[in-house]
Amino acid sequence: xxxxxxSGFRPxxxxxxxxxxxxxxxxxxxxxxxxxxxxxxxxxxLTTSYDNVSSLQENIFQMILDWLAAGIDPEKSTIFxxxxxxxxxxxxxxxxxITPISWLxxxxxxxxxxxxxxxxxxxxxxxxxxxxxxAADILCYKATVVPVGExxxxxxxxxxxxxxxxxxxxxxxxxEPKSLITKFPKVFGIDGKKMSKSLNNAxxxxxxxxxxxxxxxxxxxDTTKIRKNDKGHPETCNVFSYHKIFNQNETENIKSLCxxxxxxxxxxxxxxxxxxxxxxxxxxEKRNIYEKNPHMIFEIIQEGSQKAREIAKKTLDEVxxxxxLKINRRFYDKTSL
Numbered sequence: 001x002x003x004x005x006x007s008g009f010r011p012x013x014x015x016x017x018x019x020x021x022x023x024x025x026x027x028x029x030x031x032x033x034x035x036x037x038x039x040x041x042x043x044x045x046l047t048t049s050y051d052n053v054s055s056l057q058e059n060i061f062q063m064i065l066d067w068l069a070a071g072i073d074p075e076k077s078t079i080f081x082x083x084x085x086x087x088x089x090x091x092x093x094x095x096x097x098i099t100p101i102s103w104l105x106x107x108x109x110x111x112x113x114x115x116x117x118x119x120x121x122x123x124x125x126x127x128x129x130x131x132x133x134x135a136a137d138i139l140c141y142k143a144t145v146v147p148v149g150e151x152x153x154x155x156x157x158x159x160x161x162x163x164x165x166x167x168x169x170x171x172x173x174x175x176e177p178k179s180l181i182t183k184f185p186k187v188f189g190i191d192g193k194k195m196s197k198s199l200n201n202a203x204x205x206x207x208x209x210x211x212x213x214x215x216x217x218x219x220x221x222d223t224t225k226i227r228k229n230d231k232g233h234p235e236t237c238n239v240f241s242y243h244k245i246f247n248q249n250e251t252e253n254i255k256s257l258c259x260x261x262x263x264x265x266x267x268x269x270x271x272x273x274x275x276x277x278x279x280x281x282x283x284x285e286k287r288n289i290y291e292k293n294p295h296m297i298f299e300i301i302q303e304g305s306q307k308a309r310e311i312a313k314k315t316l317d318e319v320x321x322x323x324x325l326k327i328n329r330r331f332y333d334k335t336s337l
Contacts, residue, residue, distance in 0.1 A: 005030055005180075006143040008039030008082070013059040015066035016202035017276070018187035018195035020283075021245065026147060026182050028071035036077040037141050037308060040064065040301075043082050043089075044134070047127040064297055066205055069287035074300045082137065084305035087312035091136035092129075094319060095162050098169060099132050103161065107131055109154050135159040139174045140312040147180040171322035173315070185245050190219040192238045206287060209277050216242070216273035221265045228264030239265070239272050247275040 007027065009015075015024065030036055040060055046053070060081065072079065082088055104110070110131070126133075138146055138159050146156055156179050163174035188194065189201025196202065203215050219239050225232040234240040234255045243254050254271070257263035290296055320326045 002033070002035045003144045004037070004141055005034040005145045005147065006037045006039060006138050006141055007147050008041045008137070009063060010041050010045040011056065011059040011063050012045065012197055013055070014062045014197075014204045014206050015070070016195055016197065016204050017280075018189075018202070020066075020070060020205050021187055022149075022184045023147075023182070024067065024070040024072070026184065027067075027077075030147065030180075031073060031076045034145065037143070038067065038072060038077055038079050039137060040079075040081045041137070044130055047124070047130045050124070050126070060301075061294070061297055062206075064301065065287055065290050068290050068297075068300075069205065069283045074304060078304045078307050079300055080305040080308040081301055084301070085140070085309045085312050087309060087316045088133070088136050088140055090316055091140055091312075091319065092133045094323065095132050095136055095139075095166070096129060098165055099162055101128075103158060104128050104131060107154055107158065109151060131155050131158045132162065135162045138177055139163055140315050141308070142173075142175055142315065143177050144175045145180050146177050147182050149182060153179060166319075171318070173318050173322060186241075187245065188238055188241060190215050190238070192220045203276065205280050205283055207280075212277050212280070213270075213273040216269050216276065217266075219269065221268070222258075225258075225265060228266075229261045231261040232258035232263075232265075234258045239269055242272050242276065243268075246279045247272065 007023070009019070009023070027036070027038065040063065042056060042060065045056070064079065067079065068074070105128075110128070134155055135158060139162075146159075148156055156177065160176040163176050167174060189196060189199055190203065191199070191201045193199060193201060203212060207215070216239065219242075220237075221239050222232045222234070222237040224230070224236075237258070240254065240258070244251050247254065250271075254263065254268065258268065317326070
């Protein structure tokens with residue numbers, strides 16, 4: 001039997017090329033080897049954005065459009081929205097009863113998130129406890145493998161600890177999921193910083209040809225190359241990092257011409273933008289088909305969430321029975337004798 005994978009995104013809107021290369025292309029490959037559940041983690045979004053939900057439904061729609069366009073196949077994988085599977089919340093509650101607060105407070109990823117998002121010290125309970133909700137997400141489907149970056153390993157280890165503790169206290173129900181470290185090229189934003197929607201430096205897979213060209217023209221290049229004929233240093237150039245991803249067959253030639261001062265930054269950017277457009281073109285064509293048929297997205301969400309809920313319900317039935325939370329008619333019949 002295939003092993004089971006769970007992974008997901010918070011619905012913050014359209015997917016950029018960093019997400020595509022860092023996760024989606026990997027998911028597309030994994031769905032041929034594993035039983036895959038891909039989650040729109042809308043409850044997780046609320047841990048930091050509870051006061052900004054006006055665009056939530058639009059963001060869910062746009063994100064799933066990008067998933068499908070990238071090659072996530074609802075015939076092969078289960079695509080679902082977290083809040084439509086209420087069993088996640090129930091398992092989250094039960095796990096919270098057996099999870100020491102010290103386990104959550106020592107979480108380095110939480111500390112990094114608070115720092116990166118510039119959150120106040122007076123954080124909400126949901127943010128502190130979201131690794132427990134993440135554990136519920138994974139273990140609802142008894143996932144045995146979780147694709148993660150190295151920065152997410154502490155979260156997965158907490159999931160393993162919660163599974164281990166539950167199994168020791170009650171009944172051996174949950175596997176201890178192992179990590180599948182995903183290696184992918186680091187994609188910087190057009191300003192040379194980490195590509196991020198919040199920094200407004202991202203190239204989205206749904207961007208038009210004109211928008212991609214405009215953004216690449218704005219991209220930071222080698223700051224020491226002032227004139228066209230100056231010798232460049234490609235390894236310090238953000239545009240060259242895009243060439244290494246989207247223009248691999250010509251990378252060495254681009255590098256050589258730049259270092260010799262035979263290729264100016266304007267021409268280099270024009271070549272680069274054309275290669276990115278070429279790479280994304282089939283994805284955008286597929287996206288347009290789904291975008292013109294929004295009822296298809298709704299049906300995929302409904303069918304996937306129903307399928308996910310049926311599986312999660314079976315898990316919760318086992319959990320409730322093992323924790324003696326399942327009302328047993330025979331107990332009451334016997335007691336009345």
